[in-house]
Amino acid sequence: EPEVTQTPSHQVTQMGQEVILRCVPISNHLYFYWYRQILGQKVEFLVSFYNNEISEKSEIFDDQFSVERPDGSNFTLKIRSTKLEDSAMYFCASSPLHRDPRETQYFGPGTRLLVL
Amino acid sequence: DQQVKQNSPSLSVQEGRISILNCDYTNSMFDYFLWYKKYPAEGPTFLISISSIKDKNEDGRFTVFLNKSAKHLSLHIVPSQPGDSAVYFCAASDTGTASKLTFGTGTRLQVTL
Numbered sequence: 316e317p318e319v320t321q322t323p324s325h326q327v328t329q330m331g332q333e334v335i336l337r338c339v340p341i342s343n344h345l346y347f348y349w350y351r352q353i354l355g356q357k358v359e360f361l362v363s364f365y366n367n368e369i370s371e372k373s374e375i376f377d378d379q380f381s382v383e384r385p386d387g388s389n390f391t392l393k394i395r396s397t398k399l400e401d402s403a404m405y406f407c408a409s410s411p412l413h414r415d416p417r418e419t420q421y422f423g424p425g426t427r428l429l430v431l
Numbered sequence: 432d433q434q435v436k437q438n439s440p441s442l443s444v445q446e447g448r449i450s451i452l453n454c455d456y457t458n459s460m461f462d463y464f465l466w467y468k469k470y471p472a473e474g475p476t477f478l479i480s481i482s483s484i485k486d487k488n489e490d491g492r493f494t495v496f497l498n499k500s501a502k503h504l505s506l507h508i509v510p511s512q513p514g515d516s517a518v519y520f521c522a523a524s525d526t527g528t529a530s531k532l533t534f535g536t537g538t539r540l541q542v543t544l
Contacts, residue, residue, distance in 0.1 A: 319474070346530060357537065358475065358520060363530035371530050406474050419465060420532060422474030
């Protein structure tokens with residue numbers, strides 16, 4: 316069964332460093348998302364991406380964040396200058412159709428980011 | 432911003448019995464609701480969803496009920512199995528922000544033998 320994959324599974328970085336989290340969405344999906352979950356808190360929406368551009372973003376997704384689909388398969392989240400509060404589990408998700416009740420967002424296993 | 436609330440952080444149910452997980456929401460623009468299940472070190476896995484034009488949706492052992500007037504939904508699992516032990520998240524999307532899911536804080540279900 317096709318699945319969303321994410322690399323790395325764990326990332327430790329120093330405050331102020333740049334990190335790139337990578338995702339390979341399910342191959343025939345058209346919509347891509349990033350969410351994050353700070354330890355002990357709820358899963359929070361960051362950004363959605365369609366047709367090579369951001370379709371929606373949250374207040375969390377400030378200028379330090381960017382997303383890119385550099386080729387036909389990868390979808391990346393870049394944090395330009397990490398802060399301690401960026402430590403969280405980051406989930407990538409993809410979906411084949413937009414707001415179709417028959418479809419939904421399929422999540423990857425996540426990347427645990429720790430900023431020291 | 433507590434637009435989706437799951438007031439019970441944990442629930443323990445005996446194997447074979449019914450598990451009922453509850454979720455409340457405040458945003459009347461939400462028109463689609465989903466339940467996700469999450470195991471440790473894995474991403475959320477979609478379980479079942481319901482559109483606001485319905486009040487019930489059933490899929491095997493899982494049934495979701497929606498009470499729009501009370502802004503409340505619930506997930507029923509019958510019969511509960513040990514493999515159902517996980518964290519369950521309620522999520523919602525609204526007509527104004529079509530692609531964004533707003534999650535609740537989750538309820539940890541433990542199914543005991």
